[in-house]
Amino acid sequence: MQRELGIDIEQGAKRIEFLDSNCDAVEEKGYMKPFTPEQLTEMKDTLASTTIEINDIEEEKKTVMDEFKKRLEPYKEEQKELLANIKNKAKFVNEKCYKFVDREARMVGFYNEDGYLIDSRPAYANELQGTIFQMKRTGTDNI
Template identity: 50%
Template sequence: MGKSLGKEYTSKIERVAFLKDNCDACENKGYMKPYTPEELQGHKENLANVSIEIAEIEAEMKQVQAEYKGRLKPLKEQRANMVSNIKAKSEYVNEVCYRFTDREARVTEYYNDEGDMIESRPATADELQPTLFQPRIVVGEQAKTGTNN
């Protein structure tokens, strides 16, 4: 047997009848049927059209995703900040604080407007320098305040 049978019949009906009459059995079987050059060209054009349509839809999808991403970003940042604050059981604020330096203890403390100490640390050399408003301490003598002396 060769690679083809019944090619001498030009009519498809006659060829199918010849093959059916001379075969051992008829079975349904899947296989890769080659395209004719015309069919191949048609499928290539169809592929190009589908690819263009896919590219257009993906470009639209990217624009929509960028819009949603822009809307989601501040909400996600807000959520992350809230989770962080809840985890720490406090929140970060930036407000006026009042610094007090205890030169004897060599400590600087910061208080908020409610009077709560928010930070305590060792005083720096600049903070330990005497100022005009700082009374001079003399050992063995009571500090002069101008009220009692």
């Protein structure tokens, strides 16, 4: 088969009439139609300007998103802390606690400044050793 047919006839209605009158059938068919060098150059120029515009918009978007991120950051931190506190039904603190050794029960208790027992454990051997300076605690000022 020939690679070209009716190329010598003027493009447009005359060429279409020639092809239509000389063919066996006319069918709809999909195919890849190549571009002319001029069309390709025009598309490349359009692509370049489109790419530049996209880059400018992306940079502007990044700047705006960074500003939003900075504004959201303190709220996100607070949200994270509140969620952890709600989940644990408690808050981790590091504060002064008061240690009491019950030698009879052989236990050690730690109390917070509100007077609540926050932790207890068995006493270590060195905590059970008495000294002559230890007095029995009564919980009153009377000695």
